[in-house]
Amino acid sequence: MVAIALLSDFGVEEADELDLSGAWKLRQLSELPIGTVGVVESLDLPGEIQHHLMHMGFMPEARVMVVRRAPAGDPTVYSIDGFEVALRRDTAGAIRVREYEGQNTRQG
Amino acid sequence: MSECCGTTATIEAPVEPRVAGRIRTVALVGPPNSGKSTLFNRLTGLRQKVANYPGVTVEQRVGRLNGIGRGDLTLIDLPGIYGLDSYSEDARVAVDVLHGEMPGTPAPDAILLVLDSLQLRRQLMLAAPVLNLGLPTLVLLNMSDLMEARGGRVDTLALAQELGVPVAKISATRGAGLDAITHFLNRKAEAEKPVPAEGRIELPVMGNPRSYRQWATGISTRTKYKAPLSNEWTKRIDGVLLHRIWGPLIFLVVVFAVFQVVFSIGQPLSDAFGEVLNAGGGRIGALLGHGWVESLLIDGVWRGVASVLVFLPQILLLFLFIGVLEDSGYLARAALIADRVMRSIGLNGKAFIPLLSAYACAVPAIMATRTIENKRDRFATILVAPFMTCSARLPIYMLMIAAFIPNTPLLGDFFGLRAAVMLSLYVLGFVAALGTAWLLKSSILKASSAPFILELPQYRLPTVRSLSLRLVDRGKVFLRQAGTVILAVTIVLWILSHIPFHADLAGSVIGRLGQLVEPVIKPLGFNWKIGIGLLTSVLAREVIVGTLGTLYGADPATQSLGLQAALRHDLTLGGAMALVVFFAFAMQCTSTIAIVRRETNSWRWPAVQFAYMSVLAYVAALATNQAILHFVH
Known part of the structure; x- marks a missing residue:
């Protein structure tokens, strides 16, 4: 219920107030299976790339959905903020996300 | 609309331009x-x-x-x-x-x-x-x-x-x-x-x-x-175009189609355009009468510039394709599919289309590297692109292969020894490109963190307007090169091949230069005529065929023979193969040098590139000639 409320709204402060300890598990974005949604926790990339990604929407509390993998299995296409962006595994691996276990809500 | 606001500001540089109500x-x-x-x-x-x-x-x-x-x-x-x-x-x-x-x-x-x-x-x-x-x-x-x-x-x-x-x-x-x-x-x-x-x-x-x-x-x-x-169509189309099996298949079909059209339509177009240009030159020449003015303008300037202009139809056609791919949104998907393979040679997926274009001509390929945001990846792609077998190498390849290689069938009638040699020259260029990319990315262009961040735009129908603007834009860039750098080089080459006055080509400055470099190129199996060809073909690779035609035509010993027979009379198999290998590697193209200068905004890169490719070409040609001398005979 709480997770759905979070997923259906983008509100940043709102997300900060929610304590979801236990329901969330910290993972690398690259580990998420296709069709799942993660909430960005932190980025650990060199300055310019991190900055670029943040301007593209990859910032704490943003929701990212794993859309599909390239035919060769890498890079992976992610949907963030209604547009799609492809990242290689090593880049996506530097983005920490929370994933709600058992959630199957698709991003609209 | 009041034009004046009581200020005396002019367009001169350091004026305080932000005057309220005055927009320029x-x-x-x-x-x-x-x-x-x-x-x-x-x-x-x-x-x-x-x-x-x-x-x-x-x-x-x-x-x-x-x-x-x-x-x-x-x-x-x-x-x-x-x-x-x-x-x-x-x-x-x-x-x-x-x-x-x-x-x-x-x-x-x-x-x-x-x-x-x-x-x-x-x-x-x-x-x-x-x-x-x-x-x-x-x-x-x-x-x-x-x-x-x-x-x-x-x-x-x-x-x-x-x-x-x-x-x-x-x-x-x-x-x-x-x-x-x-x-x-x-x-x-x-x-x-x-x-x-x-x-x-x-x-x-x-x-x-x-x-x-x-x-x-x-x-x-x-x-x-x-x-x-979100656009449901885009998702559905991606379901097919990025499908695990269909995706790469469609990708290959698209690549093959681009190739096929650029060669099967572009080549005849370029040839026809070349004939029009030559006919035009002949007309103007006839008006000028005979003399050094006619010779400078027609043999020098017109021929030289025309030899570059003939690429315009192919270049425009290629850019039309790239434009359709890019505007429709497929280019980003192609980059996504190609990334895994391109990464293994240290480049990224966005380099695929430019490198593919380089098979027609390195000039549009280098202009197309603009889609690669990462500067190091972009420079690596620019430096590697001229190794791809561009269409300007085909005249000399065809001439030497026809003259020296018998058409022995290898796999039925469709694949003979000549085709095999031609194919191996393509492979040779590709391998050199891979090796160079690897060398660059592990040395001077070493990127600790070259990310691949690719936005996948929604599919759209390309508009005629934006495609035509793109063609005009790219065409202008190319023509400006032909109009400036190439014109200058052509005039210099003409002057060098005509002084001192009344000397024949062999006696001219460039002829002497050819004889001067003969000791250097002798180990490659080349004579001084080839030496002159190498010098004049710095303008553009195909120029060597014209130069050799002129030289052998002027030589009493070979005058009566056709060019192929004349070459067989003068060169060994080793020398002939060394020549095509030399052309596979050398950066004999003023347009490419000029465009690299423009795109990297420095003379340093084209200079390094020219030196590297020339050394590689020399060593490879030397090895080819020596190997054939020792093992074939």
Whole structure:
């Protein structure tokens, strides 16, 4: 219920107030299976790339959905903020996300 | 519209340009993929200047606002940027231009900020630092027709209040809503007061993406922004084009089709164009009569420039293809599919299409590397591209193979020894490109962190307008090269081959040079005539065939023979194969040198590249000749 409320709204402060300890598990974005949604926790990339990604929407509390993998299995296409962006595994691996276990809500 | 406001400001460089109510220069600002270039083309029409900003490889586009009847105003198209924090070269250039600190670029008096209304929430982040500049600004919500058609909406009035500047919905592709820009510029020119009170609007803390984000989110909520439903078509098409099996298959079919068309349609077009140019030269020559003027203009200038111009049809055709692929959105998918393979040689997926184009001609290929944002990857691609077997190598390949290789069938009638040699020359170039890419990426262009961040745009139908603008643009860049650098080299070559007067080619300066280099090229199995051919073909690879024709035609010993027979009379098999290997590696192309100079904005890169490729060509040709001498006979 709480997770759905979070997923259906983008509100940043709102997300900060929610304590979801236990329901969330910290993972690398690259580990998420296709069709799942993660909430960005932190980025650990060199300055310019991190900055670029943040301007593209990859910032704490943003929701990212794993859309599909390239035919060769890498890079992976992610949907963030209604547009799609492809990242290689090593880049996506530097983005920490929370994933709600058992959630199957698709991003609209 | 009052033209004068009582100031005496002129267009001279260091004037204080930001006089209230006086607009001369307008800057077009927007994130990448916001439709900024389309709008720029709309607003300026075809008359625009494309150059590089001083000292950097960022392209500067400037034009007059003829498209909306304000030819008195200058429009500067800034590179697509996400923010004004100077992390990237593009952003640094944008900041300098906006602050009026870019040498040679007038300080802008007003800003047109283009945002993609399909992704307004994210794109609004750029509005914060831009509004913070305090210049008169008009916010343009591009693609608003698409947004509304897909069920999105935004309250523009509320947005204008939030931002403290006027906001207009436009569609750059359709040219809708552009009168808002005219109104804005006219009103600004009439206004007595400067910018509207800035105190009313609240801007986030500068330089912090997170605060921009919160600010942008807050505004989109308050202006009731509803993002459009994502395009179901795009998802469905991607389901096929990025499918695990169909994706790569379709990709290969597309690649093959591009290849096939460029060669099967482009080559005859280029040949026909070449004949027209030669016929034209003959006509003019006949008018001039015989003499050195005729010889300089026709044999020198016209032939030389024509030998480069013949590539124009193929180049335009290739750019038409790249344009369709890029505008439709497939190019990004192709890059995604190719990335895994390209990465194994240290390049990224975006380098695939430029390298493919290089099989037709390295010049458009190098121009096409602009799609690669990462500078190191882009330079690596530029340095590798001339190794791909371009069509200018085919004349000499065909000549030598026809003269020296018997057409022994290997696999039935379809694949003979000649085809095998031709194919191995293609493979040779490709292997050299791979090796060089690997060498570059593990040495001077070593990138600790070259990320691959690829935005996948929604599929769209390319418009004739944007395709034709692209062709005109690329055609102009190519012609400018032909008109300047190549013209100069042609004239120098002609003079060198005609002094001292009354000497034949062998006795001319270039002939002597050929004889001078003979000891150096002898180990490769070349004689002085080939030496002259190597020198003249620095202009363009195919020139060697013409040069050899002239030389053997002028030589009494070989005069009566055809060129192939004459070559067999004069060269060994080792020398002939060494020559084609030399051409596989050497950077014998002034157009390429000039375009590398332009795209890297320095002579250093083309110089290094020319030296590297020449050394490689020499060593490989030497090895070929010695190997054939020792093992074949």
